Amino acid sequence: GAVVSQHPSRVICKSGTSVKIECRSLDFQATTMFWYRQFPKKSLMLMATSNEGSKATYEQGVEKDKFLINHASLTLSTLTVTSAHPEDSSFYICSASGASTDTQYFGPGTRLTVL
């Protein structure tokens, strides 16, 4: 149990375009979903937290207009990188936790490359 999927696993786009990443909890209801960013050989940095049906809470230094997060259902959250630039290239990981557990289960990540 506690499987989280992410799509796409890898995306390459041109500078200025927008990219949407989906995060789904497959076998449990995710009351809270989290989005992280991981630079090469570094730890995970929390970008934002989203609760189903509510606006996301962004960490300091994360532009909410650039990284749009939607958590429309208990099994789906999306991260849209708007007007992507090469400095947005990174590994983005989502995680999800349910109402009955504080443990976060992670998706497999999405590698974004902006040319």
Added chain:
Amino acid sequence: AQTVTQSQPEMSVQEAETVTLSCTYDTSENNYYLFWYKQPPSRQMILVIRQEAYKQQNATENRFSVNFQKAAKSFSLKISDSQLGDTAMYFCAFLNNAGNMLTFGGGTRLMVKP
């Protein structure tokens, strides 16, 4: 704010041997949760073990066990009978009592040698 420190950037161990990864943290909270996650080359984060701060008994999961010292704010991971598949980055993580902030350490890269 919580901080998590992993003082060993890299470690290696021979197959079948035992290795201990260190983790210390700083918090003013009394109730919280601690985790060890494994990130193999695939980069999928995998939960290894979980410890609730109010439980004195150290958590164990097969070959993985922790030494939780609450007063010292220490949470080390012991891997027994190391296997080649244990080669990965290991992250120690602290979850606050509210459950809305998971703070990661910098990671320890573990190499299991045949």
